[in-house]
Amino acid sequence: MRTFKELIASASWHLSDRRQQLYWSLYYLLTDSVLGRHWLSVTEAGLRHYAVGLPRHPGFELIHRANEFSMLHEEVLTLLYHLVAVGRGRVLELGTYIGGATVVMAGAAARRRRSPIIAVEPGGRQQHDTLPSNDILDDLACNLDRFDLRQHALVLPGKSADPAIRQQVQEILGKERIGLLLIDADGSVERDIGLYRGLLAAGAILVLDDYQSSGAPEKTVYIKAWVDAAIARGEVESLGVWGWGTWIGRYRGVT
Numbered sequence: 001m002r003t004f005k006e007l008i009a010s011a012s013w014h015l016s017d018r019r020q021q022l023y024w025s026l027y028y029l030l031t032d033s034v035l036g037r038h039w040l041s042v043t044e045a046g047l048r049h050y051a052v053g054l055p056r057h058p059g060f061e062l063i064h065r066a067n068e069f070s071m072l073h074e075e076v077l078t079l080l081y082h083l084v085a086v087g088r089g090r091v092l093e094l095g096t097y098i099g100g101a102t103v104v105m106a107g108a109a110a111r112r113r114r115s116p117i118i119a120v121e122p123g124g125r126q127q128h129d130t131l132p133s134n135d136i137l138d139d140l141a142c143n144l145d146r147f148d149l150r151q152h153a154l155v156l157p158g159k160s161a162d163p164a165i166r167q168q169v170q171e172i173l174g175k176e177r178i179g180l181l182l183i184d185a186d187g188s189v190e191r192d193i194g195l196y197r198g199l200l201a202a203g204a205i206l207v208l209d210d211y212q213s214s215g216a217p218e219k220t221v222y223i224k225a226w227v228d229a230a231i232a233r234g235e236v237e238s239l240g241v242w243g244w245g246t247w248i249g250r251y252r253g254v255t
C-alpha cells in the first residue's frame, strides 16, 4: 500500500515528465522549423542543448535504428538531423559506408521537405570488426530502401577527388550551394575541402569525423592538423567536438 506522500511524489513525477515531454516536443518543433532555420543561428551551446533531449526527439527511432549500422556516435547523428533540418543549401556527404549518417540525413531531408542529399562513396568491401560489408554500395542501397529513403539521397559511386564526381556534384547543385558538408572518408580533408570549397555556401557547416579518435590515429593526425590550423587562420569557427571525436564547425572562407 503506497502512502499519501508516495502518491503525491509519483503524481508530481508524472506531471514533470509530461511537462518535459511537452517542452521537448515544442522545442524540437520550433527549432527544426522554418522559423528555426531563419531566426536561430547554429551555436555550440544550442547544439549541446539540442543533443540532450534525444530520447524525446521526434526522429529518435530513425536515429536509434540508423545508429546500429553507423560508425558515428548517436549524438553526432542527432546533430546531423538538426543541421539538415535548419541548413541553408544542399547537403554533401563524402564517405557514406553502408549509410548510417546517410539514412539520418535523408530522413531529415524527407521530413523537413529539403532537397535530396548528395552522397559520394566508392564502394567495395570492408572487413570491419562489427560492421563488415561485402558490397558497400549494395548495403547502402538496401539501408536506404529499408527506410523508404532512396529518393532522398542521390548516391554518386566514386571517390571525392575524382574530377567526374566533382563535376556531377556541381551539375546537381546548379546555382545552389552546399550548406552542410560531412566528410568521413580517407582522412584527406585538406584535399576534399580544397576541391569543394568553391561550392560551399557562406557560413556552411562542416562536420569532420576523426578529429579525435583512438580507432583511426592515422586519419586523426591530418584532420586535427588541418582543423587547428584553419581555426588559427580564421578560415573556420569551431562549434565543438562531439561523440567519439567528430569536429563540427562553420566555414568562414579563406582570408
Ligand SMILES: C[S@@+](CC[C@H](N)C(=O)[O-])C[C@H]1O[C@@H](n2cnc3c(N)ncnc32)[C@H](O)[C@@H]1O
Pocket (backbone or CB within 6 Å): 069, 070, 071, 072, 094, 095, 096, 097, 098, 099, 100, 101, 102, 120, 121, 122, 123, 136, 158, 159, 160, 161, 184, 185, 186
Ligand atoms: C568511416 S566510413 C564512413 C562511415 C559513415 N559516416 C557512417 O555513418 O557509418 C568511410 C567511408 O569512406 C569511403 N571513402 C574512402 N575514401 C573516399 C573518398 N576519397 N571519397 C569518398 N568516400 C571515400 C570508404 O569507402 C568508407 O565507406
